[in-house]
Amino acid sequence: MNRPFVLLSAAMSIDGHLDDATDRRLVLSNDADWDRVDEVRAGCDAILVGANTIRRDDPRLLIRSPARRAARVAAGLPAHPVKVALSRSGNLPADAAFFTEGDGEKLVYADVDVLLADLHARGVRRLMVEGGTSVHTEFLTRGLADELHLVVAPFFVGDARAPRLVHDGRFPWHTGHRATLAEVRKIGNVVLHRYLLGQSEVDRHWLAEAVELSRRCPPSDTAFAVGAVVVDALGEEMARGYSRETDDRVHAEEAALARLDPADPRLAHATIYSSLEPCSRRASRPRTCTGLILDAGIPRVVFAAREPATFVDGEGAELLAAAGREVVEVPELAGAVREVNRHLW
Ligand SMILES: NC(=O)c1ccc[n+]([C@@H]2O[C@H](COP(=O)([O-])OP(=O)(O)OC[C@H]3O[C@@H](n4cnc5c(N)ncnc54)[C@H](OP(=O)(O)O)[C@@H]3O)[C@@H](O)[C@H]2O)c1
Ligand SMILES: [Zn+2]
Structure with a gap:
């Protein structure tokens, strides 16, 4: 700018x-x-x-x-x-x-x-x-x-x-x-x-919400603490979720998307905010969050930090972009995400 x-x-x-x-x-x-x-x-x-x-x-x-x-x-x-x-x-x-x-x-x-x-x-x-x-x-x-x-x-x-x-x-x-x-x-x-x-102010606002949400995750030595919020085109929140919220394996994006009807027409114009890049390889479940986002038809993904190669080498951002989704990284908030996950980073 x-x-x-x-x-x-x-x-x-x-x-x-x-x-x-x-x-x-x-x-x-x-x-x-x-x-x-x-x-x-x-x-x-x-x-x-x-x-x-x-x-x-x-x-x-x-x-x-x-x-x-x-x-x-x-x-x-x-x-x-x-x-x-x-x-x-x-x-x-x-x-x-x-x-x-x-x-x-x-x-x-x-x-x-x-x-x-x-x-x-x-x-x-x-x-x-x-x-x-x-x-x-x-x-x-x-x-x-x-x-x-x-x-x-x-x-x-x-x-x-x-x-x-x-x-x-x-x-x-x-x-x-x-x-x-x-x-x-x-x-x-x-x-x-x-x-x-401004779009970047809006993105920072919702991403900060997602980072705040990640502070509520039950602690884990083997998985990241992540928060996710789905927002529709009118700027209205549709759903939110965080890691291990509903069971001890669930991911933040998965928890948020599980609250939505897959046929909800708002998904076609929604943005998903995730404090961490959506996962692209996963030991615990068949569907990755990248796959779930693609299936949901959400066209826009905003995250703060790339997944570090602590457990697997993430390529969620690349896969989403290759599938034609708009992918926005907001590195200004990455420090807060690392701080929430400092025991793993
Ligand atoms: N309550 C508040 O928060 C608040 C705050 C500020 C003002 N106000 C009120 O707002 C009213 C004034 O509003 P207004 O619309 O009449 O005037 P304004 O917006 O303050 O000023 C308009 C003037 O600014 C210049 N201008 C505007 N756009 C321009 C541009 N693109 N390029 C070059 N110059 C440009 C022109 O000046 P020239 O005529 O010199 O060419 C134009 O006549 C007053 O009643 C005031 O009390 C209230
Ligand atoms: Zn995931």
Whole structure:
């Protein structure tokens, strides 16, 4: 990915408005949530807003907490993330807080693609996008967002002239292909929803579930501890299982698949997440997990770690790929899988 990781952040009313139709800035959130936003900002390299948000709200876009600024400086980062604005017209007031507050870098772009490529070239790895409506709409409809933090405040604006979260458009996440809800958090009287949008974020989320599941396996000196989760095309969990869950020989993928009807039409579009590469040779049972996955018709297999040659030399990934299945390895989580199985690795 030669663009930064893109995190969209917004607060809206129950009826989906980012603001009301007056000139005054609408307060949607509460202090605790502002502090959460400050924390998220501190974890980013740059913060982006659209020119209208600068003209209307005049945000400072700085880290408020001295402790968070100090921690950034101690880590060799500038005290504040780089401020970034999108404007075709270039019509931005010179006395806007965007320019006058904070001594960090301020960048203005007239094109999203140029912006993303240039920020990446400048070393920006994590970009926070804070609105408004047009900017969120463009990033979302073009599939340029990896994560969405959406706060809902407990009141209605009740005015169709007020800006919504997004304009009309064709979004990659619709009724047939949904975003993955990673977290819901009550923060005083508002609710934070954290949605994963990018496929690699979704994969990491479910694979982390599978690794957590593997910690529940009854101990064994002769077999790995593995967790597996089957997820349908809507992002809904279908089944899960772990090694030795239902009998002392059962494998994680086998335990999960045994809970599903082989005729379930969702299997044809499902993904199976397994903490360890599915086995391809097996002493204890006639069917390997690779064979079971092929029989089930599951088109996509995601795992964290290759099977080490402790017992047999695994080639599950190769066999699945040769059969036309999409095979994704997420090595970032392999360390956790080795840790769960450290007595065998
Ligand atoms: N509740 C929240 O979380 C939140 C957060 C932020 C903003 N808001 C609200 O959102 C509203 C503003 O939304 P908005 O849609 O009117 O404005 P916006 O998205 O903030 O800014 C739109 C402007 O950004 C520039 N722009 C957008 N896309 C561009 C592109 N692809 N290339 C170059 N420039 C581009 C254009 O600037 P030029 O016109 O200069 O060419 C455009 O007019 C305000 O009411 C604000 O209060 C709410
Ligand atoms: Zn197996």
